[in-house]
Amino acid sequence: EQKVTGWDDPRMPTISGLRRRGYTPASIRDFCQRIGVTRKDNIVEMGVLENCIREDLAAAPRVLGVIDPLKVLITNYPEGETEQLTAQNHPQIPELGSRDLPFSREIYVERDDFMEEPPKKFFRLSPGREVRLRYAYFITCNEVIKNADGEVVELRCTYDPATRGGNAPDGRKVKGTIHWVSAAHAVDAEVRLYDRLFMDPNPAAADDFIAVLNPDSLAIKTNAKLEPSLAHAKASQQVQFERLGYFCQDSRDSTPQALVFNRTVSLRDSWAKAAK
Structure with a gap:
């Protein structure tokens, strides 16, 4: 059958x-x-x-992959610019080394990492909320773009360039950390x-x-999007x-x-x- x-x-x-x-x-x-x-x-x-x-498989290398992508435009990131961020291959096994992750103005995040009207214990992306991008920066969601059917197709966010690597110099904390891939470099x-x-x-x-x-x-x-190393x-x-x-x-x-x-x-x- x-x-x-x-x-x-x-x-x-x-x-x-x-x-x-x-x-x-x-x-x-x-x-x-x-x-x-x-x-x-x-x-x-x-x-x-x-x-x-x-x-x-506990010692398997870590990578970033977005299986249900939602586009994010970082409006205050320089257009046409790409930078390389350092990502650990395994947080508990430093011997596995690190790799470069490209970061750019347009990225993908998981669709279920965003909610327009989040419940009380949802700590990921939502309008006005700041989250950490793994190995990258803090970003804040400012605008939600929808298509004619009312489906969310894009988020407009801003980033804090002082938080490179995922930590804020002023000591402020965020509760949510999400994964991502650069749209221009995704596989x-x-x-x-x-x-x-x-x-x-x-x-x-x-x-x-x-x-x-x-x-x-x-x-x-x-339509999954994976980091370029894969x-x-x-x-x-x-x-x-x-x-x-x-x-x-x-x-x-x-x-x-x-x-x-x-x-x-x-x-x-x-x-x-x-x-x-």
């Missing part, structure tokens, strides 16, 4: 599926060690396997957000296992998109001309939180 694309579909609990999704041999061996061997059939939570890969990519194939932890016990398939097991983002990333390299999860290039569909990244696993177990 074409519910999946084959035995190597990244949602499938097969070796080929796990490999394509980005699961490492070490994480699978760790999983096997944790569950052990028993004489009886046993059900093991998917969360155990997911925790194994999270722990194995286009398709990003596939994989989740668990079944909603039931034991689909074999269901009367019809098709009925417990997770309708949200795959979301495809065709244009030259090795096909086998696994990275963390900061604030989003761990990702790898799709071994079957990704090409240098049309990058495709698969989400291996999210940063946190959202299923465990939902179960509570």
Whole structure:
């Protein structure tokens, strides 16, 4: 019924599926060690396997990627100018070094990092609010541009040039830090957000296992914008998109001309939180 694309579909609990999704041999061996061997059939939570890969990828390099982009124009930044900012490859592992990130007048941020009428505990971008751009500057949202349908298509912001690197000389604090990419230097990519194939932890016990398939097991983002370093990333390299999860290039569909990244696993177990 074409519910999946084959035995190597990244949602499938097969070796080929796990490999394509980005699961490492070490994480699978760790999983096997944790569950052990028993004489009886046993059900093991998917969360155990997911925790194994999270722990194995904890040392993966960090990069910036925006999977649902919203354009931001920094109105007081010089037109036509680009500067290179320094970004750590891993905040806890200085041995991994750093890289340059281009910054310019037009950037992309995540669409869900902006709310026009935010609730009380929303600390990201909204009209009149100041936030920190990761590795860059403080910016303040001043104007919201919408299309004829009322959809937000652009934000007009100003930046504080004294806050380069993310800290204010006057000591003022901001509660929100968001990621971004420079519009002029962004690499286009398709990003596939994989989740668990079944909603039931034991689909074999269901009367019809098709009925417990997770309708949200795959979301495809065709307009993702990634930092330029990923244009030259090795096909086998696994990275963390900061604030989003761990990702790898799709071994079957990704090409240098049309990058495709698969989400291996999210940063946190959202299923465990939902179960509570």
